[in-house]
Amino acid sequence: MRVDIISIFPDYFAPLELSLIGKARTTGLLDLSVHDLRTWTSDVHRTVDDTPYGGGPGMVMRPEPWGQALDAVGPGTLVVPSPVGKPFTQADAYELAALEHLIFACGRYEGIDQRVIDDAASRMPVREVSLGDYVLFGGEVAVIVIMEAITRLLPGVLGNADSLTEESHAAGLLEAPVYTKPASWRDREVPDILRSGDHGRIARWRRDQSLSRTASRRPDMMAAYPLDHLDKADRKA
Numbered sequence: 001m002r003v004d005i006i007s008i009f010p011d012y013f014a015p016l017e018l019s020l021i022g023k024a025r026t027t028g029l030l031d032l033s034v035h036d037l038r039t040w041t042s043d044v045h046r047t048v049d050d051t052p053y054g055g056g057p058g059m060v061m062r063p064e065p066w067g068q069a070l071d072a073v074g075p076g077t078l079v080v081p082s083p084v085g086k087p088f089t090q091a092d093a094y095e096l097a098a099l100e101h102l103i104f105a106c107g108r109y110e111g112i113d114q115r116v117i118d119d120a121a122s123r124m125p126v127r128e129v130s131l132g133d134y135v136l137f138g139g140e141v142a143v144i145v146i147m148e149a150i151t152r153l154l155p156g157v158l159g160n161a162d163s164l165t166e167e168s169h170a171a172g173l174l175e176a177p178v179y180t181k182p183a184s185w186r187d188r189e190v191p192d193i194l195r196s197g198d199h200g201r202i203a204r205w206r207r208d209q210s211l212s213r214t215a216s217r218r219p220d221m222m223a224a225y226p227l228d229h230l231d232k233a234d235r236k237a
């Protein structure tokens with residue numbers, strides 16, 4: 001997978017050189033390039049922003065540098081983190097992980113001139129995505145989050161792909177609690193069932209835990225959970 005990130009703060013992406021994402025880059029699973037938007041400015045001050053038409057506080061990112069940057073690195077699927085975007089979900093992570101070329105545009109100030117998005121949409125797929133109902137200084141941190149969600153889904157990145165099947169949101173439920181040694185810690189015991197060696201009962205216990213956790217913490221997910229995935233034993237849980 002090829003990824004291009006365009007930002008006025010390219011140093012923000014140093015974390016993408018670490019750990020499993022860094023490994024994905026060195027092994028060639030991920031071809032990631034970070035670009036400084038100012039590369040595509042032509043004035044001596046390398047200006048990327050200007051005052052908003054219609055007035056209002058702050059500054060808006062100028063269209064010219066963005067247009068030239070996207071011409072240079074595109075075409076691909078343009079992903080723009082934004083408070084006005086579609087809520088990003090694990091399903092979106094899977095969709096993006098299956099694509100050949102992603103381009104991330106990191107907004108700053110009050111945002112990017114709308115014509116940049118509209119112009120890009122005339123020649124490549126564009127997705128504006130939100131990570132949640134809160135506001136950040138810009139898109140950079142959101143890109144790091146999205147890049148982690150995507151990269152871990154790339155074949156070969158996670159040592160044990162089984163982790164992907166049991167994790168939260170993979171099967172539409174929150175995952176069960178996890179435990180490791182010691183069996184007793186500060187007078188708190190690991191549930192006996194998990195030490196029974198009875199893998200059928202352990203699977204049932206974990207599923208019951210997932211269902212009750214999801215029902216209590218995320219009723220919205222429970223409502224969306226396909227009823228035919230619930231067997232009659234689940235319905236009693």
Ligand SMILES: COC(=O)c1cc2cc(CO)sc2[nH]1
Pocket residue numbers: 081082083106107108109110111129130131132134135136137138139140142
């Ligand atoms: C100028 O601000 C941005 O470009 C910006 C991008 C994002 C992404 C957020 C999380 O959904 S909040 C936010 N602000």
